[in-house]
Amino acid sequence: MNMFTLFGFADVTIDWAAVGIGVGILVGLALVLSLLIVLISRFCEVKQDPRIDEVNELLAGANCGACGYPGCSGFAKALVEGKADLSACGQTNAANKIEISNILGVTLEGSTEPTIAVVACSGGNKCTDKYEYQGYGDCISQNLLAGGRKACETGCMGSGSCVTVCPYNCIECYDGYAHIDPDLCRSCGLCIKTCPKTLIKRVPVSAKVYVACSTNCRGKDVTTKCQAGCISCGICERSCPTGAIHLVNNVPIIDYSKCTNCETCLVKCPRHVIKHVHPQDDVVAVATDTKDTKATEQPKQ
Amino acid sequence: MNILAIVVAGILSQNFLLVKTMGICPFLGVSKKTDASLGMGIAVTFVMVLTCLVCYPLYVWVLVPTGLEYLEIIVFILVIASLVQILEMVLKKFIPGLYSAMGIYLPLITTNCAILGVAELVTVQAAVTTYLEALVYGLASGIGFTLVMIIMSGLRERVDRYNLAKPLKGFPIVLIVAGFMAMAFSMFTGINIGA
Numbered sequence: 001m002n003m004f005t006l007f008g009f010a011d012v013t014i015d016w017a018a019v020g021i022g023v024g025i026l027v028g029l030a031l032v033l034s035l036l037i038v039l040i041s042r043f044c045e046v047k048q049d050p051r052i053d054e055v056n057e058l059l060a061g062a063n064c065g066a067c068g069y070p071g072c073s074g075f076a077k078a079l080v081e082g083k084a085d086l087s088a089c090g091q092t093n094a095a096n097k098i099e100i101s102n103i104l105g106v107t108l109e110g111s112t113e114p115t116i117a118v119v120a121c122s123g124g125n126k127c128t129d130k131y132e133y134q135g136y137g138d139c140i141s142q143n144l145l146a147g148g149r150k151a152c153e154t155g156c157m158g159s160g161s162c163v164t165v166c167p168y169n170c171i172e173c174y175d176g177y178a179h180i181d182p183d184l185c186r187s188c189g190l191c192i193k194t195c196p197k198t199l200i201k202r203v204p205v206s207a208k209v210y211v212a213c214s215t216n217c218r219g220k221d222v223t224t225k226c227q228a229g230c231i232s233c234g235i236c237e238r239s240c241p242t243g244a245i246h247l248v249n250n251v252p253i254i255d256y257s258k259c260t261n262c263e264t265c266l267v268k269c270p271r272h273v274i275k276h277v278h279p280q281d282d283v284v285a286v287a288t289d290t291k292d293t294k295a296t297e298q299p300k301q
Numbered sequence: 302m303n304i305l306a307i308v309v310a311g312i313l314s315q316n317f318l319l320v321k322t323m324g325i326c327p328f329l330g331v332s333k334k335t336d337a338s339l340g341m342g343i344a345v346t347f348v349m350v351l352t353c354l355v356c357y358p359l360y361v362w363v364l365v366p367t368g369l370e371y372l373e374i375i376v377f378i379l380v381i382a383s384l385v386q387i388l389e390m391v392l393k394k395f396i397p398g399l400y401s402a403m404g405i406y407l408p409l410i411t412t413n414c415a416i417l418g419v420a421e422l423v424t425v426q427a428a429v430t431t432y433l434e435a436l437v438y439g440l441a442s443g444i445g446f447t448l449v450m451i452i453m454s455g456l457r458e459r460v461d462r463y464n465l466a467k468p469l470k471g472f473p474i475v476l477i478v479a480g481f482m483a484m485a486f487s488m489f490t491g492i493n494i495g496a
Contacts, residue, residue, distance in 0.1 A: 022369050029376065033383040040387050044394035136464050 051080045051103055058096040058103075059089065064167040066090060066188040079104060090115065090202075091186040115202040116185040117192060118277060121156040122212035124176025127226040133157075143196035151225040154214040156199055162191035182277050203277060208261040209254070212275045216249045230273040236265035304437055307429065309492055311441025317415045318449045319479075319486040324415030328453065329475060331406070333461075338454035339447070344406040345415065346443025351388065352381050352420050353439030357432055360424035370425070377420045378412060385411040415446065453482065 056076035063071040067088040069078050078084035079100070086097060086108065093114060101108040133142050133149040139161035142148050148157045156177035163171045163178065170184030171191060180191075180200070192200045203210050211230070215222055219231035232250040244258035245265055252265075252274070266274045276282050317323045324345070331341045356377050364370055389407050392400040410416060419442050422428045423435040456478050465474060 018368065021367055022372055025363065025367065025369060026372065026375065026379075029379060033379065037383055037386055037390075040390050044390045046393050046397075 049080050052076050054103055055079055055100050058092065058100050060092045060096075060186070062091060062167065062186065062188070064091070064186075064188040064190065066190045066193075090189045113204045113206065115187045116182050116205050116277070117180050117187055117189075117200050118182075118203050118210045118212075119156060119162075119178045119180055119199055120201050120210070120212060120214040121154065121177055121197075121199045122273070122275065123150070123152060123155045123226045123228045124158055126228040127152050127155045127176070140194070140196050148197070152215055152217070152222075152229065154197055154199065154216065155226065156197065161194050161196065162200060165190045165194045204256050206261070207254075207256050207259065207277055208281060209259075209263060209266050209274050210277050211252050211254060211273060213251060213273045215251060218250060228271065228273070231271060233270065235268050235270065236274060239264050239268045304434065307434055307438050308441045311438055311443075312445035312448065313486070313489040314492045315442075316445045316449060316486055316489070317418065317442050318446060319483040320490060321418065322483075323418040324413050324446065326413065327410065328450065328479070329472070332450055332453040332457055332475075335451060335454045335458065338450040341406045341410075342443070342447025342450045345410055345413070345446050346440065348381070348385060348407070348410055348416055349419050349439040349443040349446075350436060351384060351439075352377075352416055353423055353435045355380055355384060356420040357423050357435040373421070373425060374417070377417060381416060381420070382411045415442075449482070449486075453479065456482075 052073075053076075056073050059072040059076060061072050065071065067075045067084065069075040069084065075084060075089065079086065082104075086092075086100060086104075086106070089097075091114070092100070098108055128151040129149045130146065130151050131149050133145070135141060135145070137159055139148070139157045139159040142157055142159055147153065148155070150157055158173045158176045158178060160171075160173045160178070163173055167188065167190065168184050168186055170181040172179050172181070178200075182205075187202060189202075192198070192202070197214075199214055201210075213228070213230040215226070215229050217225070217229075219233065222229040222231050230251050232247055234247055236245045236252050237247050241262060241264060242258045242260055244255045244260075245252050246255070247253075254265075266276065315321060318325070318328050327341050327345070332338045359376065359380060360370075360373060364373060364376065385407055389400070392407075419439055423438055429435045429438050457475060460474055460478060469477075
């Protein structure tokens, strides 16, 4: 009993000669073609700078296109030719960047700590609207109409221009403004270039707090427009033990080289404008600092 | 079937994309920008001619005499894929300009159904009778493919600027546009020259 009777093909006879010819032709064809490919690949080998492949191996390989070149291999080619600057890539890690700079024989400039992006606005639905926008649903087009619908000049419109460009799907718009997931962000910088209000900023990955407001208005004007905006009271500047915070144009700026992540500013801020970069830190803060959170309103996630 | 009839059939009345509905993947995927769709069209034309050049003699002089017609699909795919691979390397070496223009599209279309379709049509389906006609058919089909790709990308570039209702945005309107184009092209199926 062979396998054909098992499957119910009792009277099938196999023409072994035909099978042999078929297999022979296929194997012969495959052999001839593979030999041709090998020979031609030897003969037609294009000599290119070996550094291009080396650099390409070291780049992040996400092909996000934020550097302005078509993919990482295009960027590697431009780097070796000296046309591009390594700082244009936001997400290759520091060790690889140093190695690339060694290959290229250039000095690496700027900070080597990787960064992530944060949205420097948390107004959203707490910020009043100037008018009701019913046009094409995009921040860029909305911004053309009297600077967007928000009463605040530097308010996030939450229409998601940054959401559509993000190659990692880490931006989401809810509560009326954009939220960046710090665990998914690779700091490619596409959203920073896209945001018409330039509200998205980079902070070091080790940073725990950031300033979630960009307004330049005086405190009194802010209170009428936005319930979540900075009123330039200066408590953070005075309470910071290392002097890392300074009020510039009515909004605090954190110098992360001095910041020790003590979170005093976050606890002291009466408007909760200074926020955790990682939202899950909020829960921990509520659990441990019950004394402080009782005195002030609990920060919303 | 004369040469003129084959050219008209390949470009209009038997158009691969809109009448035979083959090769829809690049039709919807690469038709966002006109220059990209032109590059894709040229690459497809190139590979279609190459396919006819190789598959017709292989079928008529090797597979039919040995009685192995049933192996056509395996043989065709094997031959087309390896020839495109070889062609890519040769282009990279000798004509780098042409390689960079259509280099990224070439490997994408080696196993496209429009390419296999053209091989099947000139051999098994016997749409043509001589070797020369097979070559002309491949060239005309490629030109017809390019024509429709360019029309589609032009329409899409315009449609993308319109403020459409949300359910229609993106691919739904593209499919509707493709449907209208297919209706327009179905008009050409009435043309019958010398057949």
